[in-house]
Amino acid sequence: MITRMSELFLRTLRDDPADAEVPSHKLLIRAGYVRPVGPGLYSWLPLGLRVFRKIEQIVREEMNAIGGQEILLPALVPRGPYETTNRWTEYGDGVFRLKDRRGNDYMMGPTHEELFTLTVKGEYNSYKDFPLRLYQIQTKYRDEARPRAGILRGREFVMKDSYSFDVDDDGLKAAYHAHREAYQRIFARLGVKYVIVSAVSGAMGGSASEEFLAESEVGEDTFVRCLESGYAANVEAVLTQRPESLPIDGLPEPVVHDTAGTPTIATLVDWANGAELPQFAGREVVAADTLKNVLLKVREPGGEWELLAIGVPGDREVDEKRLGAALDPAEYVMLPAEDFPKYPFLVKGYIGPKALLANGVRYLVDPRIVDGTAWITGADEDGRHVVGLVAGRDFVADGTIEAAEVRDGDPSPDGAGPLVSARGIEIGHIFQLGRKYADAFTVDVLGENGKPVRLTMGSYGIGVSRMVAVIAEQSHDEIGLRWPSSVSPFDVHVVIANNDAEARSGATELARELDILGLEPLLDDRKMSPGVKFKDAELLGVPWIVVVGRGWANGVVELRNRFTGEKQEVPVDGAAAAIAAALTG
Amino acid sequence: MITRMSELFLRTLRDDPADAEVPSHKLLIRAGYVRPVGPGLYSWLPLGLRVFRKIEQIVREEMNAIGGQEILLPALVPRGPYETTNRWTEYGDGVFRLKDRRGNDYMMGPTHEELFTLTVKGEYNSYKDFPLRLYQIQTKYRDEARPRAGILRGREFVMKDSYSFDVDDDGLKAAYHAHREAYQRIFARLGVKYVIVSAVSGAMGGSASEEFLAESEVGEDTFVRCLESGYAANVEAVLTQRPESLPIDGLPEPVVHDTAGTPTIATLVDWANGAELPQFAGREVVAADTLKNVLLKVREPGGEWELLAIGVPGDREVDEKRLGAALDPAEYVMLPAEDFPKYPFLVKGYIGPKALLANGVRYLVDPRIVDGTAWITGADEDGRHVVGLVAGRDFVADGTIEAAEVRDGDPSPDGAGPLVSARGIEIGHIFQLGRKYADAFTVDVLGENGKPVRLTMGSYGIGVSRMVAVIAEQSHDEIGLRWPSSVSPFDVHVVIANNDAEARSGATELARELDILGLEPLLDDRKMSPGVKFKDAELLGVPWIVVVGRGWANGVVELRNRFTGEKQEVPVDGAAAAIAAALTG
Known part of the structure; x- marks a missing residue:
C-alpha cells in the first residue's frame, strides 16, 4: 500500500515543545509520532504506531524463536495474589489502585509474576510438562512520581514480559541464557547500542539478574564499567575489590x-x-x-x-x-x-x-x-x-556490607583496571527468580522420581514502547530522526519535488512499483514547496529518500541516504528495482 | 511453523466449569482457550489469543480498506475532557475510576470520543484536511454490574473504535455508510450471522445509529423484526405505526x-x-x-x-x-x-x-x-x-411519545407484516454523532468559503475480543467448537493415531509440508490414545482434521471436515498438496 502524505494524519511542528527536555521527546513530538494527553500519557499517531508495531513484531519473533508461547493476561488484576506475595504493599505509591463497584481492590498490573505462576499452577502438574516459557506483550501501568522524557518513562506503556518455569536449576539457567541471547538478537535487530550490566533484583526477589542498558546521556540509570575488560554493572551490583589482610603483629597499640x-x-x-x-x-x-x-x-x-x-x-x-x-x-x-x-x-x-x-x-x-x-x-x-x-x-x-559509594577510578572487581561511570536507559531486565513465587503459591509438580518438585522461575522484561524513544534517542541528528531500516515507519520516502504533471504521475508510479517489490513507500504528494518537503523528510527520518525533482526531465531521480547524507542519481528506467537493491544491499 | 501439542501450553477439561452458563463460555474454557482470573477478567491462552489476533487482523484490514488510519490513545484517561461533555458523571458506576498519587482523577476509558476529538483539534484546521477516519484497537474497561457469560461481557475487553470527522453532513453520511459496509464485510469474513437493527444512541448522543446484533439465544439484547420485509430494530427504536385519524363529527359526548x-x-x-x-x-x-x-x-x-x-x-x-x-x-x-x-x-x-x-x-x-x-x-x-x-x-x-411496550404481532413500521422478537449479542454499533463533541470542544476549521465550519463526527465500534465468544456461540456442536477457517487457531489439525515410528515421522513430515505450503498445522504428537486425541481435536474445533492412523500402512491418511463430519482418504503421496487443495477449495 502506498501511504500518501496528503492524506496521512500528520502535522509536523517547526518548534520544540516547551516542556520537552530530551532529544527523542522533542523529535517524536515535532515529527508527529506521538502527542501528550496528560502527564506520562501519550497517544501514538500513525507514524509512531508503525514504529512501535515493528519493534513489537521483532520482539515477538525472537521470543517465539526460543520456544516462547504468547498468552495475554488481564491488565486489571485483583488484589489477592499480590497480597500473598506482599507486593500489594511493597509497590506503595508506585501503582494505580482502584476499587470496583462492589468495593473490591484491584490494581493496574505493573508486572505479572503472580498471575503467570497461578496460570501455570492451574494447567500443569508433571515434570514432563516442563520446561515452559510463556510471554505476553501488554499495556502496563506505573504511577511514576516524575513521569518524564516523553515515552521514555510514561505511566502507561507496553512491555513484553516473559516467565520461565523449570523443575531444576539447570533448566532455569538454560531459560535465562536463552532469554539473554534472544535479547541480544532483539537489540541487534533494533540497532540499539547497549551494555549488559550485573544487577541486583530489588523488589523482584531472587538471585541472578542482569540489566540491558541503552547507552544514553539522558538515561536515569548510572552504571560503571571497566573499559579494559568490558565488565559492567549497576552501581548497586558492584562488588568492592577486597584488599589482602595485613599482618597485625608489631602494630602499635591504639x-x-x-x-x-x-x-x-x-x-x-x-x-x-x-x-x-x-x-x-x-x-x-x-x-x-x-x-x-x-x-x-x-x-x-x-x-x-x-x-x-x-x-x-x-x-x-x-x-x-x-x-x-x-x-x-x-x-x-x-x-x-x-x-x-x-x-x-x-x-x-x-x-x-x-x-x-x-x-x-x-x-x-x-x-x-x-x-x-x-x-x-x-x-x-x-x-x-x-x-x-x-x-x-x-x-x-x-x-x-556493600554500602559505600562507587567512584570513577575504583578498581574493577575483575582486577582488569579502573571503573568509569556512564548513564543508560533500562531497556531489558532478566532475572533468575528462583522459587520465590512457586513457594508463595506452593507450586509443586510430580517429579521424575514420583516425589513432588517445586518449580523454579525466571522473569524477563523488555520495554517495547520505550524502545521507540530509545532508538530515537540513539539515532538522530540535529535536523531530525534517523530510523534503522528494521523499525522505520516506511522503507522509502518518495518526495515529489517537481510539480510537472508527468513528474507527479511518474513519482506515484515509482511508489507503486516499490510497493509491488515489497517495500513500504511514503509518498509526499502534498502541494508544498520542495524545501518544506525536504525538511519534513529529514525530520521524519525514513532512512532512504527518493527525490523526484528537476532531474526528472533528464530521466533521473535522486536517492539520498538519511544516515550518511550520500546522494546518488538513479535512472528513471528501472528506478524501483535499483532503489530496492540499494535499500537491501 | 509447526505447533506441537506435546509442547503447546494447553490442557483440555473433560467437564464443564461449574459457573459457566452459555455454550461458548463452557467450550472456550474446556478447550483451553481462556481462563478466568476474576469476575469478568480472563486470560487468553495460546489458542484463544490466536483466534483473537486473526479477528483483530480482519478488522484492521477492513478499516484500512476504507481509509481508516490506525492510532492508539491511552486507556488511562484524565477526567477533564469527560467533565466537559458531562460523561464523567453520566457513566455513573459503569466505569473504573482511580486517582493518581497527586490525587488527580482518571478513569479507564470505556470509549474515546472526547480524546479523538481533541486529537483532531490539535492537528487539523482546514476543510482541506477532511474527510478523516481514525481508529484504534484497544483494551477497554467497564465496571459491569453483572459480568457474565465469560468473554461475552467482560470487564476488560478489546474494541476497535473508529471515529469519522467531516465538514458537512454528506461527508458524515459517506463515512457512516463506509463503516456500515466495512462492518458487513468484516462479519461476513468472520462467518457471523447477524442482523442490522435501527438503534437509538442513548448516552452517546447524536442522531442516526444502527446496531449489528449476532443472532443468539443467549444474547442480552432484544430486538424485533419483520420476517416479510427484513426490517429489524432495537425495541427502543421501533416506531409505532400511527393509525389514520377518525372523523370526530357525530361522536357522542363523553x-x-x-x-x-x-x-x-x-x-x-x-x-x-x-x-x-x-x-x-x-x-x-x-x-x-x-x-x-x-x-x-x-x-x-x-x-x-x-x-x-x-x-x-x-x-x-x-x-x-x-x-x-x-x-x-x-x-x-x-x-x-x-x-x-x-x-x-x-x-x-x-x-x-x-x-x-x-x-x-x-x-x-x-x-x-x-x-x-x-x-x-x-x-x-x-x-x-x-x-x-x-x-x-x-x-x-x-x-x-414512543414509550409503550412493543409486542410480538405488532405491525412493522414499514407496514409489511407483524413484528416478532428475537435475542442478539451486540457486536457492532455505528453512530452519526453529529456535532455533539465538536460543539463541546469548539472544533471549528477553516471552511472553503473562508468562514469557520464546525466538524461533524461519527463513532463506530466493534467488540473484537467478544467476537471470539460470539463465533464460538454460533459455531459449535455438542462435542466442541467449530471455527470458520478465517479465524481458526490453526488451518489443519494433524492427529498421529498410529504409534508406529514411520507413521509418526511421516505425520511430522506431512505437517512440515503443510507449513511450507503456507498453512498453519497443529500436530498432535502426544503419547496418548487415539480416542483421547480425537476427542480433543473435536473439542478444539480446527475445521480440518488429518488422521495419520491405521491407513498409513496402506499409504493413506484420512481428512475429516469438522463441520460436515465427512471423511475422505488421501494418498500419502502428495498428501500435503491434496489437503491444501481441499482446504482452500
Missing part, C-alpha cells in the same frame, strides 16, 4: 586523643595532620585513614526495627541505592536524631566500634576494612578519637 | 360514570362490560379501549425536575427502556407516591387528560391515540371514570 572541635571528617583530618602522629610519620593523613560509623534502623519483612551500624572509610559516603540493595528485602531508615538518646553509649560525632560491639549493636563494615588495617575513629567519648585502632585485633565486625 | 371499586384496568374493563355502554353496543370492551395515564418527573441536563404525564392504551405497559430512550438525554423517575399530595388535582387511580391539561402538566400520548379515537379514562374524581372522551375534541395532548 591511643586515645583529645580532639575537641573535630565534628567532621575534614576537621578530624586537619587535627591529625597537626598532631604529628607517629603512625603517619612521613606521610599526610587523609580521609581514607578515618573510619566513619553510620547508624540506621533496619526491619526485616514482618520483623521488628533493629539498630544497625555501618563502618566505611571516611573518604566515602554511604550510597543509599547500594545500601538499600544490600539490605533488601529489609527496609531501613537512617537513625533519627530523636532516637539517639535511647542509646546512651552512642556519643554523636565520636561513635567508635568499641561501644557498638560492647553493647551488642550489629556492626557491618566496608570490605576495605580488612584485618590489620589501622584507623582513626571515634573513642565513644565526647571530644575524643582513637588513633591506630586495628581491625581484627581491637575490633571484629559482624560482617561486611 | 359521559362520567360512577366506577367505584375499579382500581385496575382489568376491573375497569369488567365494569364497562357490565354497564351496557351505548358506545360499545355489539362488542366487548377490551383493555385497549381504556387510556392509562402515568406520571413521572423529568429533568433535562442542567435543568429542574418537571412533571410529565404519559397516556398509553390500557392494554400496554410503559417500557422503561423505550421511555428512557425517548426522553434521552433527560433523566426521569416515576412520580413517587409522596409527591402526589403536592398536586391536588391528581386523583390517584382516576387521573384523566382534562385535569392534566387544565393544570398545565405536559402531556404526551402514545401514537395510537389519534384524533377521533374515544377512550374510557379517569374523570379526575375519586371513583369516577369518563367514557367516550375523544382525542382532538375533548383533549389535545402536547405531543406523542
Whole structure:
C-alpha cells in the first residue's frame, strides 16, 4: 500500500515543545509520532504506531524463536495474589489502585509474576510438562512520581514480559541464557547500542539478574564499567575489590586523643595532620585513614526495627541505592536524631566500634576494612578519637556490607583496571527468580522420581514502547530522526519535488512499483514547496529518500541516504528495482 | 511453523466449569482457550489469543480498506475532557475510576470520543484536511454490574473504535455508510450471522445509529423484526405505526360514570362490560379501549425536575427502556407516591387528560391515540371514570411519545407484516454523532468559503475480543467448537493415531509440508490414545482434521471436515498438496 502524505494524519511542528527536555521527546513530538494527553500519557499517531508495531513484531519473533508461547493476561488484576506475595504493599505509591463497584481492590498490573505462576499452577502438574516459557506483550501501568522524557518513562506503556518455569536449576539457567541471547538478537535487530550490566533484583526477589542498558546521556540509570575488560554493572551490583589482610603483629597499640572541635571528617583530618602522629610519620593523613560509623534502623519483612551500624572509610559516603540493595528485602531508615538518646553509649560525632560491639549493636563494615588495617575513629567519648585502632585485633565486625559509594577510578572487581561511570536507559531486565513465587503459591509438580518438585522461575522484561524513544534517542541528528531500516515507519520516502504533471504521475508510479517489490513507500504528494518537503523528510527520518525533482526531465531521480547524507542519481528506467537493491544491499 | 501439542501450553477439561452458563463460555474454557482470573477478567491462552489476533487482523484490514488510519490513545484517561461533555458523571458506576498519587482523577476509558476529538483539534484546521477516519484497537474497561457469560461481557475487553470527522453532513453520511459496509464485510469474513437493527444512541448522543446484533439465544439484547420485509430494530427504536385519524363529527359526548371499586384496568374493563355502554353496543370492551395515564418527573441536563404525564392504551405497559430512550438525554423517575399530595388535582387511580391539561402538566400520548379515537379514562374524581372522551375534541395532548411496550404481532413500521422478537449479542454499533463533541470542544476549521465550519463526527465500534465468544456461540456442536477457517487457531489439525515410528515421522513430515505450503498445522504428537486425541481435536474445533492412523500402512491418511463430519482418504503421496487443495477449495 502506498501511504500518501496528503492524506496521512500528520502535522509536523517547526518548534520544540516547551516542556520537552530530551532529544527523542522533542523529535517524536515535532515529527508527529506521538502527542501528550496528560502527564506520562501519550497517544501514538500513525507514524509512531508503525514504529512501535515493528519493534513489537521483532520482539515477538525472537521470543517465539526460543520456544516462547504468547498468552495475554488481564491488565486489571485483583488484589489477592499480590497480597500473598506482599507486593500489594511493597509497590506503595508506585501503582494505580482502584476499587470496583462492589468495593473490591484491584490494581493496574505493573508486572505479572503472580498471575503467570497461578496460570501455570492451574494447567500443569508433571515434570514432563516442563520446561515452559510463556510471554505476553501488554499495556502496563506505573504511577511514576516524575513521569518524564516523553515515552521514555510514561505511566502507561507496553512491555513484553516473559516467565520461565523449570523443575531444576539447570533448566532455569538454560531459560535465562536463552532469554539473554534472544535479547541480544532483539537489540541487534533494533540497532540499539547497549551494555549488559550485573544487577541486583530489588523488589523482584531472587538471585541472578542482569540489566540491558541503552547507552544514553539522558538515561536515569548510572552504571560503571571497566573499559579494559568490558565488565559492567549497576552501581548497586558492584562488588568492592577486597584488599589482602595485613599482618597485625608489631602494630602499635591504639591511643586515645583529645580532639575537641573535630565534628567532621575534614576537621578530624586537619587535627591529625597537626598532631604529628607517629603512625603517619612521613606521610599526610587523609580521609581514607578515618573510619566513619553510620547508624540506621533496619526491619526485616514482618520483623521488628533493629539498630544497625555501618563502618566505611571516611573518604566515602554511604550510597543509599547500594545500601538499600544490600539490605533488601529489609527496609531501613537512617537513625533519627530523636532516637539517639535511647542509646546512651552512642556519643554523636565520636561513635567508635568499641561501644557498638560492647553493647551488642550489629556492626557491618566496608570490605576495605580488612584485618590489620589501622584507623582513626571515634573513642565513644565526647571530644575524643582513637588513633591506630586495628581491625581484627581491637575490633571484629559482624560482617561486611556493600554500602559505600562507587567512584570513577575504583578498581574493577575483575582486577582488569579502573571503573568509569556512564548513564543508560533500562531497556531489558532478566532475572533468575528462583522459587520465590512457586513457594508463595506452593507450586509443586510430580517429579521424575514420583516425589513432588517445586518449580523454579525466571522473569524477563523488555520495554517495547520505550524502545521507540530509545532508538530515537540513539539515532538522530540535529535536523531530525534517523530510523534503522528494521523499525522505520516506511522503507522509502518518495518526495515529489517537481510539480510537472508527468513528474507527479511518474513519482506515484515509482511508489507503486516499490510497493509491488515489497517495500513500504511514503509518498509526499502534498502541494508544498520542495524545501518544506525536504525538511519534513529529514525530520521524519525514513532512512532512504527518493527525490523526484528537476532531474526528472533528464530521466533521473535522486536517492539520498538519511544516515550518511550520500546522494546518488538513479535512472528513471528501472528506478524501483535499483532503489530496492540499494535499500537491501 | 509447526505447533506441537506435546509442547503447546494447553490442557483440555473433560467437564464443564461449574459457573459457566452459555455454550461458548463452557467450550472456550474446556478447550483451553481462556481462563478466568476474576469476575469478568480472563486470560487468553495460546489458542484463544490466536483466534483473537486473526479477528483483530480482519478488522484492521477492513478499516484500512476504507481509509481508516490506525492510532492508539491511552486507556488511562484524565477526567477533564469527560467533565466537559458531562460523561464523567453520566457513566455513573459503569466505569473504573482511580486517582493518581497527586490525587488527580482518571478513569479507564470505556470509549474515546472526547480524546479523538481533541486529537483532531490539535492537528487539523482546514476543510482541506477532511474527510478523516481514525481508529484504534484497544483494551477497554467497564465496571459491569453483572459480568457474565465469560468473554461475552467482560470487564476488560478489546474494541476497535473508529471515529469519522467531516465538514458537512454528506461527508458524515459517506463515512457512516463506509463503516456500515466495512462492518458487513468484516462479519461476513468472520462467518457471523447477524442482523442490522435501527438503534437509538442513548448516552452517546447524536442522531442516526444502527446496531449489528449476532443472532443468539443467549444474547442480552432484544430486538424485533419483520420476517416479510427484513426490517429489524432495537425495541427502543421501533416506531409505532400511527393509525389514520377518525372523523370526530357525530361522536357522542363523553359521559362520567360512577366506577367505584375499579382500581385496575382489568376491573375497569369488567365494569364497562357490565354497564351496557351505548358506545360499545355489539362488542366487548377490551383493555385497549381504556387510556392509562402515568406520571413521572423529568429533568433535562442542567435543568429542574418537571412533571410529565404519559397516556398509553390500557392494554400496554410503559417500557422503561423505550421511555428512557425517548426522553434521552433527560433523566426521569416515576412520580413517587409522596409527591402526589403536592398536586391536588391528581386523583390517584382516576387521573384523566382534562385535569392534566387544565393544570398545565405536559402531556404526551402514545401514537395510537389519534384524533377521533374515544377512550374510557379517569374523570379526575375519586371513583369516577369518563367514557367516550375523544382525542382532538375533548383533549389535545402536547405531543406523542414512543414509550409503550412493543409486542410480538405488532405491525412493522414499514407496514409489511407483524413484528416478532428475537435475542442478539451486540457486536457492532455505528453512530452519526453529529456535532455533539465538536460543539463541546469548539472544533471549528477553516471552511472553503473562508468562514469557520464546525466538524461533524461519527463513532463506530466493534467488540473484537467478544467476537471470539460470539463465533464460538454460533459455531459449535455438542462435542466442541467449530471455527470458520478465517479465524481458526490453526488451518489443519494433524492427529498421529498410529504409534508406529514411520507413521509418526511421516505425520511430522506431512505437517512440515503443510507449513511450507503456507498453512498453519497443529500436530498432535502426544503419547496418548487415539480416542483421547480425537476427542480433543473435536473439542478444539480446527475445521480440518488429518488422521495419520491405521491407513498409513496402506499409504493413506484420512481428512475429516469438522463441520460436515465427512471423511475422505488421501494418498500419502502428495498428501500435503491434496489437503491444501481441499482446504482452500
